[in-house]
Amino acid sequence: MKKVTVPEQSLGEKVVKHAAAIKVAMKESVYPLTATVFYPRERKKMPDNFRGYLMFDPDKCISCWECAFVCPANAVQMKEAPNKRYYPTVDYGKCIFCHFCVDSCSGGALKTTKIHDVAYKDMDEMLTLTEEMIEEPEIIREDKKLVEYEIDEQDLHLKRTREEDTLFVEVTPPVEIPMVSQCIEPESCLGCRICEEMCESGAISSIIERQVVKMAIDRDKCTGCGLCVKECSMQILRLVRK
Amino acid sequence: MAGIAIGESEWEVTVPEKPLKDKLYFENLKAKVIDTNLCSRCLTCACICPVDGITAVDGVDFPDYEAKCTDCGACVRVCPRFVYEPKSGLGTYIEFIAGRSKRFAGQDGAMVTELIVSAMEMGMIDRGLFAGRDEKWAIEMFHVRDPQQLAIPTLGGTKYTFADVLPALKKAVRFTKRGVGVVGTPCIVSGVRKLQQEFPIFREKVKLVVGLFCTENFHYDDISKFLQEKGVDFDKLIKTDITKGKFIATMSDGEKVKFKVKEVEDIVASGCNVCTDFTAVESDASVGSVGSAPGFSTVAVREEPAKKVIEYIKEKGYADFGEAKPEELDYLINLKKGREKNITKPI
Ligand SMILES: Cc1cc2nc3c(=O)[nH]c(=O)nc-3n(C[C@H](O)[C@H](O)[C@H](O)COP(=O)(O)OP(=O)(O)OC[C@H]3O[C@@H](n4cnc5c(N)ncnc54)[C@H](O)[C@@H]3O)c2cc1C
Ligand code: SF4
Ligand code: SF4
Numbered sequence: 163m164k165k166v167t168v169p170e171q172s173l174g175e176k177v178v179k180h181a182a183a184i185k186v187a188m189k190e191s192v193y194p195l196t197a198t199v200f201y202p203r204e205r206k207k208m209p210d211n212f213r214g215y216l217m218f219d220p221d222k223c224i225s226c227w228e229c230a231f232v233c234p235a236n237a238v239q240m241k242e243a244p245n246k247r248y249y250p251t252v253d254y255g256k257c258i259f260c261h262f263c264v265d266s267c268s269g270g271a272l273k274t275t276k277i278h279d280v281a282y283k284d285m286d287e288m289l290t291l292t293e294e295m296i297e298e299p300e301i302i303r304e305d306k307k308l309v310e311y312e313i314d315e316q317d318l319h320l321k322r323t324r325e326e327d328t329l330f331v332e333v334t335p336p337v338e339i340p341m342v343s344q345c346i347e348p349e350s351c352l353g354c355r356i357c358e359e360m361c362e363s364g365a366i367s368s369i370i371e372r373q374v375v376k377m378a379i380d381r382d383k384c385t386g387c388g389l390c391v392k393e394c395s396m397q398i399l400r401l402v403r404k
Numbered sequence: 405m406a407g408i409a410i411g412e413s414e415w416e417v418t419v420p421e422k423p424l425k426d427k428l429y430f431e432n433l434k435a436k437v438i439d440t441n442l443c444s445r446c447l448t449c450a451c452i453c454p455v456d457g458i459t460a461v462d463g464v465d466f467p468d469y470e471a472k473c474t475d476c477g478a479c480v481r482v483c484p485r486f487v488y489e490p491k492s493g494l495g496t497y498i499e500f501i502a503g504r505s506k507r508f509a510g511q512d513g514a515m516v517t518e519l520i521v522s523a524m525e526m527g528m529i530d531r532g533l534f535a536g537r538d539e540k541w542a543i544e545m546f547h548v549r550d551p552q553q554l555a556i557p558t559l560g561g562t563k564y565t566f567a568d569v570l571p572a573l574k575k576a577v578r579f580t581k582r583g584v585g586v587v588g589t590p591c592i593v594s595g596v597r598k599l600q601q602e603f604p605i606f607r608e609k610v611k612l613v614v615g616l617f618c619t620e621n622f623h624y625d626d627i628s629k630f631l632q633e634k635g636v637d638f639d640k641l642i643k644t645d646i647t648k649g650k651f652i653a654t655m656s657d658g659e660k661v662k663f664k665v666k667e668v669e670d671i672v673a674s675g676c677n678v679c680t681d682f683t684a685v686e687s688d689a690s691v692g693s694v695g696s697a698p699g700f701s702t703v704a705v706r707e708e709p710a711k712k713v714i715e716y717i718k719e720k721g722y723a724d725f726g727e728a729k730p731e732e733l734d735y736l737i738n739l740k741k742g743r744e745k746n747i748t749k750p751i
């Protein structure tokens with residue numbers, strides 16, 4: 163076994179280190195430095211990627227259910243909206259703020275805020291419905307100062323300024339790669355025209371002339387939603403880069 | 405009849421002609437095949453139907469076709485009996501032999517099971533479709549992906565009822581990486597060939613087609629009712645067999661219920677009365693019991709893939725081989741050829 167010993171130090175070195183320790187002790191007794199932020203009178207400045215209360219933009223949601231599938235706490239449940247689409251709801255009784263849902267959302271419909279004070283009076287209130295996630299929530303702001311941590315070589319300092327930080331984050335929209343549907347194996351097409359029926363953008367058309375079904379995809383109208391790809395029973399449609 | 409590309413985003417599909425012009429394709433199929441009792445219940449149509457609407461509860465039907473049928477004509481394209489070209493005879497073969505697997509137990513020499521498992525071992529296929537059964541002898545399809553699954557003793561052996569092999573094939577071709585092995589009666593084999601003729605995925609993914617010799621088959625309700633009336637207890641039934649004009653049901657306690665096949669004549673499925681193919685002439689290899697000694701399966705090795713598998717079985721010593729006599733099949737081949745006269749002429 164290796165014995166742990168005090169490192170060898172010369173007398174001079176010992177004196178210097180002791181003096182430094184005494185200096186810190188004296189400074190702390192006069193002007194104590196703590197890392198405490200006096201919430202709610204003060205609020206800490208959070209980074210833009212802080213994992214806080216979740217907001218939702220239905221226009222960007224494609225109802226893919228990915229957020230509900232990925233949530234490890236089962237906090238995200240999809241509920242039918244009046245427009246017959248399914249949108250997420252979040253139960254803060256379950257949410258562990260991992261933000262896997264945010265990361266999984268391909269359209270950027272779920273976004274974070276810097277709100278960490280997610281407190282409720284009872285369990286029922288903790289279930290946040292879709293419509294409640296669209297509007298910015300009302301929260302009581304008592305904070306007068308904004309506290310920032312500043313780290314220099316030696317120490318951590320708290321920088322206090324008289325300002326109110328916005329808690330809502332503007333997310334840069336994800337880079338969209340334009341895709342279009344394409345038939346990769348015309349030989350296997352049944353001519354069932356289920357793809358045409360599925361397409362909400364009217365991008366697929368068919369003309370029946372006697373014994374021939376003429377199929378066409380309008381590349382300009384196609385939004386690359388992938389519905390036709392999913393529904394084709396012969397699996398011969400693919401999304402390709404526009 | 406197939407689709408072709410016209411441009412990057414345009415293509416054309418040629419669909420079959422409709423004998424009944426103003427009717428849906430399914431109505432054409434119904435009028436020409438199902439209602440004329442030509443339908444073999446092979447379910448090739450159900451395999452390809454994009455809306456999965458075709459069922460076979462009381463015969464083949466599409467209960468709410470008015471609402472759901474897309475009128476694509478795929479069912480008509482693949483139905484082997486829409487334009488029926490009856491096949492018969494012994495067919496061509498490279499080798500005609502008797503075999504008995506040393507590894508598996510089956511109906512006869514378990515050569516069907518041996519062929520599929522050996523093909524899997526060789527890496528030719530990664531799954532085989534087997535018609536297993538539940539305790540009431542209703543058929544359940546199994547995708548066998550590991551020879552160990554054959555520890556289920558009910559996967560081998562003959563069930564005298566129709567199996568939904570082709571609807572299961574639709575899933576199998578989608579999931580397989582290397583290829584699929586299919587086992588079926590001659591009508592099912594014809595269905596597989598039609599699918600292969602029309603669609604590349606079946607050409608690429610179905611690597612081994614094993615046909616069974618077949619004189620007739622029964623609808624589950626009919627045969628189970630009949631056997632129950634004969635005093636057959638399904639909980640004890642372990643084997644059914646038709647040999648030398650007798651139906652033999654063997655029980656777990658060794659008891660056998662025997663009766664003449666003539667007695668079940670009335671419940672033979674109507675499609676079988678117009679079926680002329682005894683030996684599955686379109687298969688890669690056909691297997692049956694007539695033509696070889698008891699305990700052996702008769703194997704007609706027809707195509708190259710099957711020949712490779714048989715060579716592998718020989719090399720590994722997985723089976724005993726013996727002589728098979730093609731002339732012993734003559735009686736049943738002729739019996740079935742005689743059914744040609746039952747085929748009603750097309751509408
Ligand atoms: C309906 C029917 C009628 C037959 N009639 C005759 C006949 O008249 N004369 C004759 O010589 N042989 C007939 N056979 C073939 C014979 O009964 C054996 O299946 C064949 O000899 C193979 O035996 P085996 O031991 O090599 O097969 P095994 O290794 O026991 O394997 C049997 C295989 O058959 C499959 N199978 C069983 N029942 C069905 C079914 N209903 N539909 C599709 N697949 C099924 C199983 O999945 C299994 O893969 C018939 C088979 C069937 C299914
Ligand atoms: S990807 Fe969407 S928009 Fe494009 S053709 Fe298919 S269903 Fe229509
Ligand atoms: S859904 Fe598929 S098979 Fe049907 S018409 Fe469209 S591409 Fe062809």
Ligand code: SF4
Binds near residue numbers: 452473476477
């Ligand atoms: S949808 Fe197509 S395959 Fe299905 S029944 Fe109608 S015509 Fe036949």
Ligand code: SF4
Binds near residue numbers: 438444445448449
């Ligand atoms: S013969 Fe086969 S493909 Fe034709 S209608 Fe009957 S089950 Fe369908």
Ligand code: SF4
Binds near residue numbers: 592618620675
């Ligand atoms: S006799 Fe056999 S092959 Fe012919 S239709 Fe009947 S089950 Fe199919």
